[in-house]
Amino acid sequence: MPDVYVFQGGEPARMAYEAAERIFDEDASVLSVLLKVNTGFKGPAASGLCTHPEVVRGLIRFFRDQHVKKLYVGDSSIVGVDSVEALKSAGIWDVCAQEGVECLNLDDSGMEEREIPGGVMVQKLKMSRLPFQVDRVVSVPVMKTHMYAGVTLSVKNMKGCLYQKDKTRLHRINQAPPDIRKGKCLDYGIVDLMKVCYPDYVVMDAVVAMEGFGPSGGPPVDMGMVLSSKDALSADLTAIQLMGMAPDAVPHLNLLREDRGLDLADIRVHPADYLKWRRRFQLASEHDLHLNYPNPRVVDRGACSACHAAMVQFFRYHHQEYENGPEATLIFGGDATEEDCRGGRVVLVGNCTARLRGEGRAFCKGCPPVPSQIARTIDAGVTLDD
């Protein structure tokens, strides 16, 4: 039976240590272990954007006390973000240096292509090598809402093990999902990924979480919690209930539950009254970008997290320039159609929209596109060459 442990109100490093203590029952002295943190984006430490550095410290101390054979801490950020810079700004690089542990960009360990047994959306994926070289992988995500996947927790965190640009691959699948009522391509793609990359353990940072326009543009939520489990899916299903969602609210978790045959009733959460700490998160789908930024209008058709981050940055730094300017429409994502481009001043953003060029539409290249270049393209009203 999967057990999930929830700690609340303690010092983050201490909670992480105790959370690991509850689930880890092997002889670490013969094992190499990777702490797969979430530093997909570059931003301030302990802000809900990336895994809390003190949670990482607590886990390093736990494994050191267990005499672990070899310990690594690492992640690979979204396309367009320097992974080492993201680890540094998250405070994790310094914690690793202080504790004497190797911290790395997973892409630097090389690439290996993995066959996906019974893959539904993809048959092969390019992965970073290290997660397959170590004996155990601990997923150490930060609790966040996600505009496409609903949430990003210990399962979705493993997408950072995809090698370099293959991270965007699950957003660019040009085929219909088996049952759109159950999930989109990305949801089925995450289940495919889990067939080769299911973590061995989870210690989830919910000290400072993120709600609303996640995974990069939402406000922080002070939860003061750490969760742990030997089963990533059980940890995530517990976490979404702490976030105020129903257990069946997240398509990729529903599909994974079906795939792995997990019965909700089998999950045992400690303490049993953990929902006393529940808090209703604003969902990414409830966040209306247009309420905050009415112009330019955004049409998002399946853009990946990297384009999403560019969009957030664009509005953060440039929205005032367009508030009272002429109306424009920014189109993102590989699923955009001719229909989306009808009428008004259209700017196609990102290489995924290149096939819709022509008809006087301006195009801002980039994968991901650069926010200042989006602004320049809107101003020019035409495609810029550099």
Ligand code: SF4
């Ligand atoms: S163009 Fe944008 S949506 Fe397309 S893969 Fe690149 S970053 Fe992602």
